[in-house]
Amino acid sequence: MAGIRADDTPAAARVVMMPLPFQGNLTPMLQLAGALHARGLAVTVLHTTPFNAPDPARHPRLAFVPVAVDVPEAVAGSEDNMTKVFDLNAALDASGCLRDALASLLDEKEARRPACLVTDAAFPAAQKAAMDLGLPWLVLNTCSAAAFRLFMSYHILYGNGYLPKRESNLCLPVKELPPLQVRDLFDPSELPNQENVQKIMNLWNQTKMNSGTIINTFEDLEGPELEMIQGEVTDNGTLAFNIGPLHKLSPIDGTKTSLLEEDCSCIEWLDTQAPCSVLYVSFGSLAQLTQDEFTEIAWGLANSEKPFLWVVRRGLVLGVEKPELPEGFERALLEGRGKVVEWAPQQKVLAHSAMGGFWTHNGWNSTLESIYEGVPMVSRPIFGDQFATGRYVEAVWKIGFLLEGMLERRKIERVIQRLMVEKEGLEARERAKDLKEKAIMCLESNGSSQMVLDNLVHHILSL
Numbered sequence: 413m414a415g416i417r418a419d420d421t422p423a424a425a426r427v428v429m430m431p432l433p434f435q436g437n438l439t440p441m442l443q444l445a446g447a448l449h450a451r452g453l454a455v456t457v458l459h460t461t462p463f464n465a466p467d468p469a470r471h472p473r474l475a476f477v478p479v480a481v482d483v484p485e486a487v488a489g490s491e492d493n494m495t496k497v498f499d500l501n502a503a504l505d506a507s508g509c510l511r512d513a514l515a516s517l518l519d520e521k522e523a524r525r526p527a528c529l530v531t532d533a534a535f536p537a538a539q540k541a542a543m544d545l546g547l548p549w550l551v552l553n554t555c556s557a558a559a560f561r562l563f564m565s566y567h568i569l570y571g572n573g574y575l576p577k578r579e580s581n582l583c584l585p586v587k588e589l590p591p592l593q594v595r596d597l598f599d600p601s602e603l604p605n606q607e608n609v610q611k612i613m614n615l616w617n618q619t620k621m622n623s624g625t626i627i628n629t630f631e632d633l634e635g636p637e638l639e640m641i642q643g644e645v646t647d648n649g650t651l652a653f654n655i656g657p658l659h660k661l662s663p664i665d666g667t668k669t670s671l672l673e674e675d676c677s678c679i680e681w682l683d684t685q686a687p688c689s690v691l692y693v694s695f696g697s698l699a700q701l702t703q704d705e706f707t708e709i710a711w712g713l714a715n716s717e718k719p720f721l722w723v724v725r726r727g728l729v730l731g732v733e734k735p736e737l738p739e740g741f742e743r744a745l746l747e748g749r750g751k752v753v754e755w756a757p758q759q760k761v762l763a764h765s766a767m768g769g770f771w772t773h774n775g776w777n778s779t780l781e782s783i784y785e786g787v788p789m790v791s792r793p794i795f796g797d798q799f800a801t802g803r804y805v806e807a808v809w810k811i812g813f814l815l816e817g818m819l820e821r822r823k824i825e826r827v828i829q830r831l832m833v834e835k836e837g838l839e840a841r842e843r844a845k846d847l848k849e850k851a852i853m854c855l856e857s858n859g860s861s862q863m864v865l866d867n868l869v870h871h872i873l874s875l
């Protein structure tokens with residue numbers, strides 16, 4: 413059905429999609445919008461503006477409705493990413509703007525009325541707006557199935573004494589969520605604002621009341637986790653839909669959803685590098701490093717003597733608008749061995765034949781993009797779901813190595829050597845290639861993700 417222009421088809425059922433306005437959440441939501449549209453549904457994207465607004469000109473087949481939002485200072489400036497999400501939700505909930513925008517779409521004449529809302533699992537303000545208006549709603553979970561299970565288990569984690577974390581229990585296995593250890597859990601009690609502990613419990617309790625949970629993962633990657641979710645997550649017997657990797661299932665690629673301008677000169681630079689030789693280093697759109705960590709990374713890369721491509725985006729270093737590379741570091745760049753950009757066309761980078769490894773924070777989009785290209789990883793989780801994903805990369809899929817503890821240049825050189833040169837790194841690459849084959853199979857016309865997408869469309873049409 414690919415290529416149908418749903419907006420030209422008056423009889424097409426309409427879905428409203430409300431992304432949480434951060435890059436890592438916006439991208440998979442737009443990709444899902446593209447996938448649903450390609451299956452014959454009409455899609456309206458309700459989005460915040462000017463804060464992290466997508467560019468409608470890049471998506472001519474989707475309809476866009478902007479919701480003007482005064483983003484609180486705290487969201488734009490906060491150094492804690494989970495606090496950002498809570499504060500934005502609170503501000504949008506209090507202003508009623510999402511509810512009003514959704515209500516006006518429900519007032520449309522019958523043929524254009526939406527059948528449901530699809531919103532982010534971490535966007536309770538949008539979920540509440542749909543509930544207030546009696547509109548069925550589904551959630552898109554933008555992290556792994558394993559991390560979703562973890563977030564759904566906070567009552568157990570507090571009830572069974574794993575949380576709040578203590579120095580003495582950090583290495584304890586969480587027997588309800590193997591192979592996670594206590595140190596892999598995101599602990600809301602560590603957030604600056606203690607009210608957020610209760611908020612996170614409420615958030616996931618509310619999320620359970622949905623009419624369907626869409627998960628950006630695939631069966632051969634997280635089959636056991638998906639099975640458990642199917643049995644335990646939703647209160648009302650509704651379904652979980654695994655339709656990943658979305659960036660390949662959807663006709664919408666990363667370039668169309670990027671909020672920042674991509675520096676494509678890095679592709680020309682990659683063209684000059686030997687096959688499987690380059691380490692790509694990027695920590696996504698939100699994660700931040702201390703100045704010391706940044707300096708250690710710079711010297712670790714320079715001393716590794718391996719070619720590297722490093723994304724140093726604005727705001728990467730805490731309290732600094734434009735991070736400055738340490739004095740003397742340019743030598744590694746001038747020798748042609750390294751390249752630094754502010755933002756890369758990441759999917760193209762990972763697909764490049766020069767790609768040898770990815771040092772990542774294990775944001776879920778980056779992890780899936782890496783898996784799809786068969787690129788092994790150095791995992792350095794920084795916040796939220798990333799710790800659970802890092803553990804899976806090392807312990808379950810065995811396609812990379814966790815870099816834990818203090819960042820120190822010698823440790824960095826060592827892990828680069830393990831990944832890029834040593835036998836265990838080559839074995840990780842082989843396993844990553846196997847997973848790539850499995851991801852490709854899930855996306856074939858009779859593959860599991862395609863079939864689940866069909867089921868999802870039928871489910872939406874039945875609401």
Ligand code: UDX
Nearest residue numbers: 436437554555696697698723755756758775776777778
């Ligand atoms: C976050 C979380 O980490 C993630 O797990 C969560 O579920 C959603 O939000 P973020 O930290 O930004 O997102 O990481 P990630 O999920 O990896 O998303 C980053 C996106 O930006 C990826 O799609 C990546 O391709 C893109 N990107 C990153 C670029 O296009 N260029 C870059 O230079 C860096």
